[in-house]
Amino acid sequence: MATTLSDIPKAFLKGIAHSRIALLGAMAVTVIFPFLLGAIAYDLIFHIPNPYVAGAVYMILGPGFIGGLVLIFVGLFFARGREEVRLFTLAYFRDKLADESGFDKIRKLVFLGVFLTCINLFVVSVMAYSAYHYMESNAFCGEVCHVPMTPEYTAYQNSSHSRVNCVECHIGGGASWFVKSKISGARQLYAVVADTFTRPIETPVHGLRPARDTCEQCHRPEKFLGDKLVIKDKFLDDEQNTHVKTVLLLKIGSAGDKAADSHGIHWHVAPENQITYKAADWKRTIIPEVSQRTADGQVIVYRSGEADEQLAEASHLQERVMDCMDCHNRPSHVYLSADKAVDGKLLTNEIPRDLPYIKKQAMAVVTESEYTTGEEARTAIANGLTEFYKQNYADIYDNDRPKVAQVIEGVQAAYQENVFPEMGVQWDTYASHLGHANEMGCFRCHNEEHEAENGDVISMDCDTCHTILAEEEEDPEILKTLLGDD
Ligand code: HEC
Ligand code: HEC
Ligand code: HEC
Ligand code: HEC
Ligand code: HEC
Structure with a gap:
């Protein structure tokens, strides 16, 4: 047929x-x-x-x-x-x-x-x-999982990497990482649907790709050179909210290239000195042991005084090659401390600086309690500040309501950009390792308690990393020298 x-x-x-x-x-x-x-x-x-x-x-x-x-x-x-x-x-x-x-x-x-x-x-x-x-879009990463990603997405949008896509740091190129990310993405999607995700979302992100495949696709620390002048504007908690400055010369250094030897802060990421460390806890805050492999292949092991106990009691023992993220752990999700957040708003005058005791009052009201919702915090901030100025500076309160309103708005913004009570993110939940606030960051290793066999310690000498040119001074001499009197 x-x-x-x-x-x-x-x-x-x-x-x-x-x-x-x-x-x-x-x-x-x-x-x-x-x-x-x-x-x-x-x-x-x-x-x-x-x-x-x-x-x-x-x-x-x-x-x-x-x-x-x-x-x-x-x-x-x-x-x-x-x-x-x-x-x-x-x-x-x-x-x-x-x-x-x-x-x-x-x-x-x-x-x-x-x-x-x-x-x-x-x-x-x-x-x-x-x-x-x-x-791969930021909208998918940041918005679809709306509640859980609000803190990271907000902080990201306020950071200098707000034009870098989430996936460029979190996933990088290559098929195997794409597949891995989709598998972990499916798990995360389930966590969102089943509402089993942690609040706050845990950090560090243990599955994060090594920095050479992410950060180093754009940045090349071997091309860095020399020192960087950092001026930090701060406000004291006196009546005038005195504006002071800390001036540091940060020894950024270089990972070494051609004529320049690796030196300074970026010495750690030079290919010839690999630093490996053991951390005893999930958050990598307790570091019992640090190994440094030098250019000639020698390995120097620094151990903290309590290394044996720390290793024995480790809650989550892990070994890790140090990379960018061990210092720059908050390159894009930058949550400021209360102090820095308020100082930042005072500097831009979003919080008017000429209101008496505003630094002190703003700090008091944003840190007074761990508010459980954003709304509760907004109300408490508004009530607290209104109450203070009404009682203590009635003339300002009566004659300059718009300024009081602006202050409230500024302080609320400082809070809302950094604290997300619904997701369990309070001030300092996500601390930065870039300096040594609260004996953390660099001081996890650079505390002179990590000792090598020959007695050398990892340096805590203040001049190793920076020269402090002025500390909380109103009118630092050094800036007059550098910028001239004006
Ligand atoms: C410049 C690189 C970079 C970009 C861009 C970036 N992230 Fe991150 N992200 C990081 C690093 C680094 C960490 C913390 C790593 C650590 O401590 O282990 C992190 C942590 C996180 C965490 C864990 C919670 C936390 O805050 O530590 C989440 C969730 C997250 N990122 C989501 C996102 C989303 C969503 C986007 C896009 C809107 C994004 N990230 C864009 C680098 C980046
Ligand atoms: C897709 C390219 C890209 C990737 C990937 C990237 N960055 Fe950046 N980064 C930039 C650009 C562009 C700037 C400058 C932004 C500006 O000045 O506005 C920058 C600025 C910075 C700065 C200086 C400004 C600041 O916020 O302190 C640091 C530090 C930094 N990046 C670290 C990192 C780290 C660590 C990673 C990996 C987690 C990373 N970057 C990944 C493009 C990238
Ligand atoms: C040992 C800690 C440490 C490591 C590791 C590290 N950095 Fe940095 N980096 C710093 C510090 C501290 C600064 C200065 C921060 C500031 O300006 O306040 C800095 C500054 C920078 C800057 C800004 C430079 C400028 O001139 O403003 C970039 C970009 C940067 N780092 C990228 C990287 C990348 C990429 C890596 C990984 C290859 C890396 N860093 C590894 C500590 C580190
Ligand atoms: C995981 C441990 C570890 C952490 C965290 C760490 N370092 Fe180091 N660092 C070392 C070791 C080990 C050395 C080599 C011993 C020494 O010089 O004291 C070193 C050396 C240095 C040096 C001297 C480099 C040279 O030219 O010889 C500087 C500068 C430095 N670190 C800055 C920093 C800064 C800034 C931070 C924090 C942002 C930091 N380190 C965080 C382990 C660490
Ligand atoms: C291992 C490197 C390292 C050592 C050692 C070190 N610092 Fe720092 N220090 C830093 C870095 C990195 C920053 C952060 C710069 C930034 O925030 O941009 C910093 C910031 C500071 C600041 C400014 C903080 C602020 O935000 O106002 C002061 C003050 C300071 N250090 C004092 C000291 C003193 C005093 C010592 C000696 C006991 C010391 N540091 C030792 C790396 C170091």
Whole structure:
């Protein structure tokens, strides 16, 4: 019996009609296809601005479409025992391939199969391409998981890396990391849906990729040179909120390149001195042992006085090669301390500086209690400041209400940019390791308690890392020298 071309779609439809699984798949594909194609075309040309809509397209419609195709395939070829559908069973192919007279039919069948597969492959690859871009987007990372990511997303937007995509630090390039990130992403998505994520989200991020594949794609510390003048503006808690300055010459140094030897702060990331350390706790705050491999292959091991006990009592023992993130642990999620947040707003006059005792009052009200919601904090800040000025500076309160209102707004902003009670993020939940506030950061190692066999210690000499040119001075001489009197 010769088969005409028109028999093929007929047999195809018949096959689908006779298999419930295939029918289900066909229905899904027919319903989803027009929506999906339209949405993808729209996203490619105009971009879908709402991350939730894009999420529905790529995480529900897309998989639905592919699932439908799979069902059709399974229904047609593997739902055995239906004579009418024989056209599409593997046994049929086997029979026909052995029988020369059936070649004609087989050829057309193969032709149809290839044709449909090509169309589907095309649609699926276009979809995969735009889904990939969607899942790598900051909107997906930062907004879809709205509640859990609010702190990181807010802090990120206020940082100097706000134009760097989340994925460039968290994932980097390469297929294996892409797959890894999707597996961990699926786990995180589950945690969000099931509401099992931790508050605050735990840090450090233990699966983070080594810095050479992320930070070092953009930054090259071997090209750094010399020292950096850092001026820190602060305000005292006296009536005038006196403006003082700390001036440091930070020995940024270099990881060494050509004529420049590695030196100073970025000496740690020079390829020839690998620093490895053991941390006894999850947060890497207790460091019992530090090893330094020098250029000539020698290994110097520094151990803290209590290394044995610390190692024995370790809650989460880990060994790690030091990289950028051990100092720059907050390059993009920069949460300021209360002091720095308020000073920052005073410097820009978002909190007017000429209101008496505003530094002191602002500090008092933002740190008075660990508020449990943002709303509670806003109210407490407004009430606390209103009360203070009403009682102690009635003339200001009566005559300059707008200024009091501006103060309240500024202090609320200082709080809201850094504290997220709903996610368990309070002041200093995410401390920076870039300096040595609270004996942390550099002083985890540079505390003169880590000693090598020959008696050398990891230096705590104040001049190792910086020269302090002025400390909390109103009018530092050094700035007059550098900037001239004006
Ligand atoms: C410049 C690099 C960089 C960018 C860009 C970046 N991150 Fe991070 N992120 C980090 C580092 C570094 C850490 C902390 C690593 C550590 O301490 O182990 C971190 C930590 C986190 C954490 C854990 C909680 C915390 O605050 O420590 C989350 C969640 C997070 N990032 C989400 C995001 C999201 C969402 C985006 C995009 C909106 C983003 N990150 C962009 C570098 C980056
Ligand atoms: C995609 C490129 C890119 C990546 C990846 C990147 N950065 Fe940056 N980084 C920049 C740019 C651009 C600036 C300058 C921003 C500016 O000055 O406004 C910058 C600024 C900085 C600064 C100085 C400003 C500041 O906030 O103190 C530091 C420190 C820094 N990056 C560290 C890191 C670290 C650590 C990582 C890895 C976790 C990293 N960067 C990853 C592009 C990148
Ligand atoms: C031992 C700690 C440490 C390590 C490790 C480290 N840095 Fe830094 N880095 C610092 C300090 C401290 C500063 C100065 C911060 C400041 O300006 O207040 C700095 C400054 C910078 C700056 C700004 C330079 C400038 O002139 O303003 C960049 C960019 C930077 N680091 C990138 C990196 C990258 C990339 C790595 C990893 C390859 C790295 N750092 C490793 C401590 C470190
Ligand atoms: C994991 C341990 C560890 C941490 C954390 C650490 N360092 Fe170091 N650092 C070392 C070791 C080990 C040496 C070599 C011994 C020495 O010179 O005292 C060193 C040396 C240095 C040197 C001298 C480099 C030279 O030219 O010889 C500077 C500067 C320095 N560190 C700055 C910093 C700063 C700034 C930080 C914090 C932002 C920091 N370190 C954090 C382990 C650490
Ligand atoms: C291992 C390196 C290192 C050593 C040792 C060190 N510091 Fe620092 N110090 C830093 C870094 C890094 C910063 C942060 C700079 C920044 O915030 O940009 C800093 C900041 C400071 C600041 C300014 C803090 C602020 O925010 O106002 C003071 C003051 C200071 N150090 C004093 C000291 C004194 C005193 C010693 C000696 C006991 C000392 N430091 C030893 C690395 C070091």
